Amino acid sequence: MTRVVVVGAGLAGGTVVGRLRALGHAGPIALVGAEAHLPYERPALSKGYLTGATTLDRLLVHPQQTYDDLGVELRLGSPATGLDVERRVVQLGADELPYDVLVVATGSTNVRPPIPGMDLTGVHQLRTAEDADRLREHAANATTAVVVGTGFIGCEVSATLRSLGLEVTAVDALPGPIWAVLGEPLSGRVRGWHEAHGVRVLGGAGVAALEGGGWVEQVRLVDGTVLPVDLVVVGVGARPELGWLEAAPLERASGGLLVDAGGRTSAQGVFAAGDLAAVDGVRAEHYSAALAQADRVAHAVLGLPVPAIEPTWFWSDQYEHTLQYAGRHGPEDQLVERAEPYTGFFLREGALTAVVTVDNGRDLRRGMKLLGRAVDPALLADPARDLRTVA
Ligand SMILES: Cc1cc2nc3c(=O)[nH]c(=O)nc-3n(C[C@H](O)[C@H](O)[C@H](O)COP(=O)(O)OP(=O)(O)OC[C@H]3O[C@@H](n4cnc5c(N)ncnc54)[C@H](O)[C@@H]3O)c2cc1C
Structure with missing residues (x-):
């Protein structure tokens, strides 16, 4: 039976093991994590978890019981240290973990800027x-x-x-x-x-x-x-956590691992999902992207048709405001705005490349449906105009 090893017990890793079982994988699954915790969601770390309003057990991707029920072997507090794609083994310090299929989901690490004094306490x-x-x-x-x-x-x-x-x-x-x-x-x-x-x-x-x-x-x-x-x-940015893969012959893109829509890397049997996966060369360090990629990888691992790539989106909560963004714009794109509530539309050659909203989830969802389509800027700018009727 195909033995799947998932390295990185975070959002993508925790999600992919659940999706594999839900889609019918009956073989062994091992989930390897550097942290001692079950996979948890990070967005609250800068918000409700930081204030103390939310506790870690409420951020878990699945409770312990789910991993028990799914028969997932957990190797937590056990960072992967290397990968041999020829022999199909993951190194865990002195231990070796063999795989038939490997999913790499080790996320990001914070950039540590070369500022004097970074080591000071506090x-x-x-x-x-x-x-x-x-x-x-x-x-x-x-x-x-x-x-x-x-x-x-x-x-x-x-x-x-x-x-x-x-x-x-x-x-x-x-x-x-x-x-x-x-x-x-x-x-x-x-x-x-x-x-x-x-x-x-x-x-x-x-x-x-x-x-x-x-x-x-x-x-x-x-x-x-x-x-x-x-x-x-x-907090000056993050980069893919690839330290343990330094010697592995996996093709890179955008600082991460190059994968196709199904998360397949350049090595046979090795897939990647989450912050470090550059899907068709494009990386997205967002919650929704990690979830969607984990689902596509689970399909690809099992040889099922891979769901289409949807536009990624993210949110940021600051004070009483929620900012949301979907799509991807470039520096030269034209910005068309409507207010209030605020919505910004980015256009390239007349087609919508991205939409950003403030406290306006409804227009974010409606705007997402317009991504890639030609739209009249005058209609976008008109706050009275229902976004369902502009294209
Ligand atoms: C403070 C904070 C706030 C955020 N807020 C938002 C938000 O508001 N909206 C949004 O869309 N996104 C937000 N994000 C981003 C979002 O959390 C990530 O995009 C998402 O977690 C990516 O999932 P992932 O599985 O790739 O990585 P992670 O969830 O980070 O999981 C990677 C896991 O791999 C483990 N690991 C690393 N190296 C090894 C190794 N060698 N061996 C084994 N395990 C290893 C790590 O310990 C970690 O548990 C936030 C991120 C942070 C840090």
Whole structure:
């Protein structure tokens, strides 16, 4: 019987084992995870889990009972250290785990910028439940925080720390929040949310050093400004977790593993899903993409027709606002906006490439149906116009 080994017990890994059984795989399945926890969902780590409103058991992809019922062998707290695609074995330190089919789902790791002082106590990065626990405990005894990086996670952490009562300064070398993904004018809107809640937002502010004697005490900006702090959170991006695959001959793309729609890598019997999978060369570090890819991989592993690739979407909760984005736009795409509630449409040669909404899930869903289609910008800009009738 085909033995499936899934490496990476996170969202994609936890999902794929459930989908394999649901689709009829009867052979052995092993799920290998570096963390000691059952697979859990990370989005709450920067939001409700960080405040303490949500507990880890509520974030599990499946409860323990499900893995027992499905007969999935769990190898948790046991990071994979290497892969031999010729012999079809995964190395777990001194142990070897043979597979017929391997699913690689080791997600992302945080970028650690080469800023002096990153090793000081009180400097946090956020990826795991333990990272969030440490940050929550530290925040309970802190007054001032600097968040370095105002991408989605930096913005969410800023909002959460502020809601916990800290004085927060959010700094970024780019001109404003989420600039790299959405640019103006969305960046200005997000900045407005933070400033309305009392967060100081410094754009164009590179960090020269984190300074202190053991504990971090201040952040020195490139322009010489010094910000006194009790804690620092650095959230400047992530990259695929491929360290254990360094020697494996798997074709790469966009910094991850190149896969087709069914998650097949360049090596026979090896599939990939989640943050590290570059589907037809394109990676998406989002919750919905990991779920969809896990499902497609399960189909492909079992030789079933692979479901079509749907546009990916993501959300970000900050204060009372939910920002949602679907599709993929380029820097040259035309932005057409309607208000209120806010919806932005990105167009290339007249066709919709992406849609972004604020507190407007309905138009996000309707806009997703228009992706790839030619649409009249005047109709998109008209807030009275039902999106179901513009194309
Ligand atoms: C703080 C935070 C907030 C987020 N918020 C949102 C959000 O609001 N909306 C959204 O769409 N997305 C959000 N995301 C992104 C989303 O969580 C990821 O896209 C999703 O988890 C990807 O799933 P994955 O299975 O690829 O990776 P993960 O869920 O990260 O799982 C990868 C697993 O592999 C394990 N692993 C790593 N190396 C090894 C190894 N060598 N051996 C064995 N196991 C290994 C890791 O420990 C981890 O458990 C957020 C991410 C973070 C960190």
